[in-house]
Structure formats: C-alpha cells, structure tokens
Amino acid sequence: MTAPAIVADGVRKRYGDIQAVDGVSLRIEAGEFYGILGPNGAGKTTTLEIMEGVREPDEGRIELFGQSPWPRNLDLLTRIGVQFQASSFLDKMTTRETIRLFASFYRVGARQADAMLERVGLTEFAQVPADKLSGGQAQRLSIACGLVHDPEIVFLDEPTAGLDPQARRNLWDLLRDVNEEGRTVVLTTHYLDEAEVLCDRVSVMERGKVLRTGAPAALVRELDNMVRVSVESGLLTPDAMRDSLKDVGVVDATVEDDGVLLTVTTVAPGPVLSVLADRGALRGLEVRGATLEDVFLQLTGREYRS
Ligand SMILES: Nc1ncnc2c1ncn2[C@@H]1O[C@H](COP(=O)(O)OP(=O)(O)OP(=O)(O)O)[C@@H](O)[C@H]1O
Numbered sequence: 209m210t211a212p213a214i215v216a217d218g219v220r221k222r223y224g225d226i227q228a229v230d231g232v233s234l235r236i237e238a239g240e241f242y243g244i245l246g247p248n249g250a251g252k253t254t255t256l257e258i259m260e261g262v263r264e265p266d267e268g269r270i271e272l273f274g275q276s277p278w279p280r281n282l283d284l285l286t287r288i289g290v291q292f293q294a295s296s297f298l299d300k301m302t303t304r305e306t307i308r309l310f311a312s313f314y315r316v317g318a319r320q321a322d323a324m325l326e327r328v329g330l331t332e333f334a335q336v337p338a339d340k341l342s343g344g345q346a347q348r349l350s351i352a353c354g355l356v357h358d359p360e361i362v363f364l365d366e367p368t369a370g371l372d373p374q375a376r377r378n379l380w381d382l383l384r385d386v387n388e389e390g391r392t393v394v395l396t397t398h399y400l401d402e403a404e405v406l407c408d409r410v411s412v413m414e415r416g417k418v419l420r421t422g423a424p425a426a427l428v429r430e431l432d433n434m435v436r437v438s439v440e441s442g443l444l445t446p447d448a449m450r451d452s453l454k455d456v457g458v459v460d461a462t463v464e465d466d467g468v469l470l471t472v473t474t475v476a477p478g479p480v481l482s483v484l485a486d487r488g489a490l491r492g493l494e495v496r497g498a499t500l501e502d503v504f505l506q507l508t509g510r511e512y513r514s
Pocket residue numbers: 223224226227228246247248249250251252253254255398
C-alpha cells in the first residue's frame with residue numbers, strides 16, 4: 209500500500225469552553241477526493257486548519273506525507289495548496305496582479321500564473337479588480353491562488369458556500385479536474401449533495417467528532433435501501449398516514465409533513481404506495497432513494513440542518 213497523504217490521530221482542539229475538535233482520527237490516501245461534512249459549528253474548519261498547519265492541536269498527531277505540519281514546515285508548504293477566503297483579496301489589486309502575487313510567494317513565474325488564470329476561466333477578467341468579481345469568479349480566483357504552485361494536496365474550506373446553482377456546478381467541474389490530475393483534494397462542506405457528487409470518501413462530523421467515514425454510496429447503502437416517498441402536503445394528515453401504514457403492517461416508517469410535501473421514509477415502499485393509492489393521495493408523487501441526509505438522520509437522530 210502507498211503511504212497516505214494525510215493521517216490524523218486523536219486530534220483535539222478546545223476554544224475556551226468549546227471542544228471544537230474532539231478526538232478526530234482519519235487517514236486520507238494520496239489522490240483521494242475527501243470531504244469533511246457536517247452542520248455549522250461541527251468542527252470542520254478547525255480540523256482543516258490543523259491539517260493545513262495553520263492551527264496547533266491541543267492533543268493528537270497530524271502527518272502530511274509522513275511529516276508534521278506544525279510548527280510551520282517549509283518543506284510541506286510548497287506541497288500543499290490552501291484556498292483562502294475570497295473576501296480577503298487585497299484592495300485595488302486586479303485579478304492578474306492577485307494571482308501573480310500568490311505565484312511570487314512560491315517563486316512561480318508570471319507565465320505559469322497567467323496559465324492558471326486561463327485554466328480557471330478568468331483571463332477575460334484579468335484587469336478587473338479582484339474585489340469586483342462575482343461570487344463564483346472570486347472563488348475560482350481563490351482556488352487558482354491555492355493551485356498556482358502545483359501542490360500535491362489542495363485544501364478547500366466550503367468552496368461553494370453562497371454560490372448560485374450554476375456557479376456551484378462550474379466549480380464542481382473545476383474541482384473534479386484538479387483531482388483527476390492526481391492531486392489529493394480535501395474539502396469541507398455543509399452541502400451533503402456536493403459531498404455525494406464529488407467525494408470518493410467522506411467523514412461526517414458533528415460536535416467535534418467523526419460519526420462515520422466511508423464512500424457516500426456505501427454509507428447510503430448501509431441504510432438498507434431506505435426510500436423516501438413524497439406526495440403533496442394536505443392530501444392526508446401525518447397521523448392518518450401512520451395509522452394506515454400500521455393497518456398494513458408497516459411499523460418502521462417515519463412520516464413528516466413540512467407544509468409542502470408529506471414524506472414517508474421507509475425500507476418498504478410497496479405498501480406505502482398502495483396506501484397512498486387506496487386513499488386517493490398520489491398527487492405530486494415522488495420516490496427517491498436514500499441520500500447522505502438520511503445517513504445523517506440515522507447517525508444523529510436529527511434532521512440535517514446545514
Ligand atoms: N477562533 C475561535 N475562537 C473561539 N471559538 C471558535 C473559534 N473558531 C471556531 N470556534 C468554535 O468552535 C466550534 C467549531 O467551529 P468550526 O469553525 O471548526 O466549525 P465548522 O464545522 O467549520 O462550522 P462552519 O460550517 O460554521 O464554519 C464552533 O462552535 C465555533 O463557534
């Protein structure tokens with residue numbers, strides 16, 4: 209087996225009374241697209257910053273390519289790329305000046321910097337002040353700045369937060385390409401769909417702990433083929449639905465009504481569909497397989513709220 213790109217072992221970090229990271233252990237293989245996901249405050253950013261070597265853990269061990277990133281390790285710095293938040297671009301600098309500045313930190317020349325700008329589709333915005341770029345363009349510039357020195361590992365903290373669906377998809381394509389070039393990509397996200405689409409493996413975090421790690425499809429499969437059956441809200445009350453299901457012997461279904469849809473989550477969609485048909489309540493019918501949201505629900509007993 210080849211050496212892992214990243215190993216975390218028993219990592220803990222506390223801020224005052226808050227145990228932000230509470231014993232995180234994981235192993236990320238070279239070339240993996242790895243997601244750390246969870247709701248706000250789960251400890252994703254702190255975990256990522258400890259891996260990047262910008263924050264010191266209170267306890268535990270981190271190794272990138274077998275070396276500790278803390279205290280600051282100059283050998284590792286050139287091998288990792290960190291996407292910093294787009295909002296911290298320097299005032300008055302153009303897009304091109306910004307990427308060239310980042311390139312210069314690594315003694316990378318202007319030509320390679322401009323090629324990276326082209327790569328992320330920003331050449332036509334080269335003269336635009338970086339703080340005037342749209343949200344999606346700014347994210348692409350910040351990713352370009354993290355990639356300009358050709359790193360082996362790329363860390364991204366919520367790269368698509370706040371973007372519209374089209375800009376998110378464009379960024380997904382870019383990140384996939386970055387990974388397909390052989391780079392290890394580690395991202396945090398609170399969008400479960402993003403993790404499902406992009407990541408080879410994910411760690412689901414909550415309250416500083418990793419609840420589960422695995423390939424998204426494998427985590428979903430562990431749910432025993434859970435299916436969500438939804439119809440328009442108002443056709444049947446949740447209680448009436450529960451009673452009807454009990455009558456036909458379905459006891460392990462959950463029924464929820466969010467005011468738009470009445471949704472039954474179950475491993476036995478057949479009887480649910482029969483009940484809905486018998487009650488004349490099929491308007492707006494949708495049947496969906498389980499998702500990472502269901503994994504989260506099962507792990508925590510709570511609905512996922514990003
Ligand atoms: N510098 C800090 N000082 C004090 N508390 C902090 C600091 N950074 C994070 N925290 C707290 O630690 C916990 C974990 O925060 P962290 O940012 O790592 O979580 P997260 O999963 O990345 O959340 P988000 O999605 O909101 O960024 C939160 O309760 C947060 O308020």
